[in-house]
Amino acid sequence: MSELSELYQQVILDHNKKPRNFRILEGANRVSEGMNPLCGDQLTVYMLMDGGVVRDLSFVGTGCAISKAAASMMTQAVKGKTREEAQALFGEFHRMVTGELDESSEPNHLGRLTIFAGVRDYPARVKCASLAWHTMHAALEGEDRATTENLGPELTHAE
Amino acid sequence: MIATEKTTEENGAAQAAVAAAWDVERVREDFPVLGQTVNGKPLVYLDNAASAQVPRIVIERGAKYLREEHSNIHRGVHYLSQRATSAYEGAREKARRFINAREARECIFVRGVTEGINLVMNAYGRKVVREGDEIIVSEMEHHSNIVPWQMLCEEKGARLRVIPMNDDGELLLDEFDALLNERTKLVCVGHVSNALGTVNPVKEITARAHKLGVPVLVDGAQGAPHLKVDVQDLDCDFYAVSGHKMFAPTGSGVLYGKAHLLEEMNPFIGGGSMIRTVTFERSTYAAIPDKFEAGTPAIASQIGLGAAIDYLNSIDRAAAQRYEQELLAYATERLSSIEGVRVIGTAREKASVLAFVLGDVHPHDVGTILDQEGIAIRAGHHCAQPVMQHFRVPATARASFAFYNTKAEADSLVAAVQKVVEVFS
Numbered sequence: 001m002s003e004l005s006e007l008y009q010q011v012i013l014d015h016n017k018k019p020r021n022f023r024i025l026e027g028a029n030r031v032s033e034g035m036n037p038l039c040g041d042q043l044t045v046y047m048l049m050d051g052g053v054v055r056d057l058s059f060v061g062t063g064c065a066i067s068k069a070a071a072s073m074m075t076q077a078v079k080g081k082t083r084e085e086a087q088a089l090f091g092e093f094h095r096m097v098t099g100e101l102d103e104s105s106e107p108n109h110l111g112r113l114t115i116f117a118g119v120r121d122y123p124a125r126v127k128c129a130s131l132a133w134h135t136m137h138a139a140l141e142g143e144d145r146a147t148t149e150n151l152g153p154e155l156t157h158a159e
Numbered sequence: 160m161i162a163t164e165k166t167t168e169e170n171g172a173a174q175a176a177v178a179a180a181w182d183v184e185r186v187r188e189d190f191p192v193l194g195q196t197v198n199g200k201p202l203v204y205l206d207n208a209a210s211a212q213v214p215r216i217v218i219e220r221g222a223k224y225l226r227e228e229h230s231n232i233h234r235g236v237h238y239l240s241q242r243a244t245s246a247y248e249g250a251r252e253k254a255r256r257f258i259n260a261r262e263a264r265e266c267i268f269v270r271g272v273t274e275g276i277n278l279v280m281n282a283y284g285r286k287v288v289r290e291g292d293e294i295i296v297s298e299m300e301h302h303s304n305i306v307p308w309q310m311l312c313e314e315k316g317a318r319l320r321v322i323p324m325n326d327d328g329e330l331l332l333d334e335f336d337a338l339l340n341e342r343t344k345l346v347c348v349g350h351v352s353n354a355l356g357t358v359n360p361v362k363e364i365t366a367r368a369h370k371l372g373v374p375v376l377v378d379g380a381q382g383a384p385h386l387k388v389d390v391q392d393l394d395c396d397f398y399a400v401s402g403h404k405m406f407a408p409t410g411s412g413v414l415y416g417k418a419h420l421l422e423e424m425n426p427f428i429g430g431g432s433m434i435r436t437v438t439f440e441r442s443t444y445a446a447i448p449d450k451f452e453a454g455t456p457a458i459a460s461q462i463g464l465g466a467a468i469d470y471l472n473s474i475d476r477a478a479a480q481r482y483e484q485e486l487l488a489y490a491t492e493r494l495s496s497i498e499g500v501r502v503i504g505t506a507r508e509k510a511s512v513l514a515f516v517l518g519d520v521h522p523h524d525v526g527t528i529l530d531q532e533g534i535a536i537r538a539g540h541h542c543a544q545p546v547m548q549h550f551r552v553p554a555t556a557r558a559s560f561a562f563y564n565t566k567a568e569a570d571s572l573v574a575a576v577q578k579v580v581e582v583f584s
Contacts, residue, residue: 008582039523039539040553062553064521125527
């Protein structure tokens with residue numbers, strides 16, 4: 001089961017079981033909802049943006065282990081970052097899971113997020129890993145809703 | 160039909176008898192796709208409710224058509240056109256006999272049930288439904304038998320009513336009686352639920368609707384592959400079939416409608432073939448079935464459907480059905496014994512669809528881990544979000560069996576689900 005363990009690593013399973021920042025954020029000034037219509041992953045990201053910095057970040061929702069673990073680690077990674085840093089991190093994560101960024105050779109700020117690199121071998125699950133990030137990105141942009149539909153061909157691998 | 164109360168020995172003996180009457184290994188040889196390995200494991204294809212596999216004879220019939228017979232149909236005066244037309248219309252006659260329609264012209268070729276239902280919505284529904292009218296669907300319908308009717312109701316100011324189901328996934332017929340009234344213009348119900356496996360009493364539903372003069376449309380997507388369909392016996396007014404669910408190529412399917420209804424209906428898609436005369440002042444329409452077959456159809460696919468019907472006629476369908484039921488009972492019993500498994504869809508009469516949830520492991524994760532074991536199931540809402548809402552789950556994992564699946568494959572499914580439990584413990 002070695003390929004599977006690349007996707008369902010202990011860290012990911014742990015974050016799924018005990019997701020960090022898994023609560024409604026009282027006093028959030030940005031709220032964004034995301035859903036993956038294909039499988040029913042659904043989450044809400046709460047953000048407190050102050051002075052161009054993400055002061056606090058949380059999420060609630062239901063979904064598969066990949067989506068929940070990705071959301072949990074996303075909140076840890078983005079909390080305390082400036083808007084620009086958060087945007088950059090979103091871009092790098094997205095490129096990593098779609099196979100455009102080789103995290104082992106290209107410079108990046110992903111740190112522990114590289115644990116999700118294995119998702120690129122599971123095209124059907126890329127949207128699961130990306131959902132929280134797209135939702136967070138929508139909150140950064142001040143949008144209310146994100147969905148993994150109409151995100152363009154870059155999010156689905158060739159058939 | 161869940162297993163009745165017998166001893167384990169009696170069950171085993173009965174299963175062995177059914178298995179012996181159905182030579183599944185021989186049947187598997189008819190389906191080339193089944194022999195492959197996936198992720199280093201033998202393919203265990205349990206996603207038949209999404210799309211069934213195709214026997215060699217269907218592949219070869221389609222290839223032969225494209226290799227030797229292809230031409231556009233109906234209007235050609237040359238030899239190939241006549242051969243193509245003959246094969247195409249021959250497939251229509253096969254479809255007629257398969258569902259026991261009275262006349263071949265009552266069998267409209269469509270690319271699947273979704274198109275068939277939209278045809279009825281546009282050509283019949285938009286003509287007869289007025290503001291304040293009602294359309295009845297059921298709580299367990301596939302989106303293709305909900306959304307078109309919602310669209311129609313919104314357009315006309317009509318009302319969508321829903322027959323509820325119980326927690327076993329059985330329709331409550333008393334509630335159906337209460338919903339039927341003088342404003343009801345159409346009842347739309349699935350023969351077999353793709354999400355739950357429930358076999359609905361569509362003959363009885365049709366009889367009750369007809370007492371009030373209300374026509375009935377049956378979504379036969381899952382009915383045709385598992386049951387013997389007799390539209391005259393059911394007396395339904397419309398019956399839709401998807402080819403790719405019944406071992407035929409994608410792009411094939413049939414909408415059956417009673418001749419007098421089809422004749423009165425407006426055209427749906429306009430263009431060539433469906434007309435009699437065309438001037439810029441006005442055009443007149445062709446008789447059925449041509450009226451509803453504008454443009455060049457998926458000729459090769461429909462001929463493939465004819466070949467799939469030939470294949471189904473060549474096997475003992477009653478034995479195949481009994482075999483599927485035994486497989487369903489076996490798989491259900493073994494799967495249910497895993498702690499945390501809850502079967503969704505426990506009607507007394509079911510087709511071989513086994514949907515389940517596993518503790519708080521998301522079906523998506525179940526599906527991915529099973530995929531790594533070579534097992535193909537479907538995880539999601541199965542285009543039946545109201546069903547998910549009824550059972551308060553975001554999604555289910557669904558294994559759906561065909562008569563080429565085996566007991567060993569059911570065992571593989573169970574072992575893989577046990578592996579999921581381990582991964583998430």
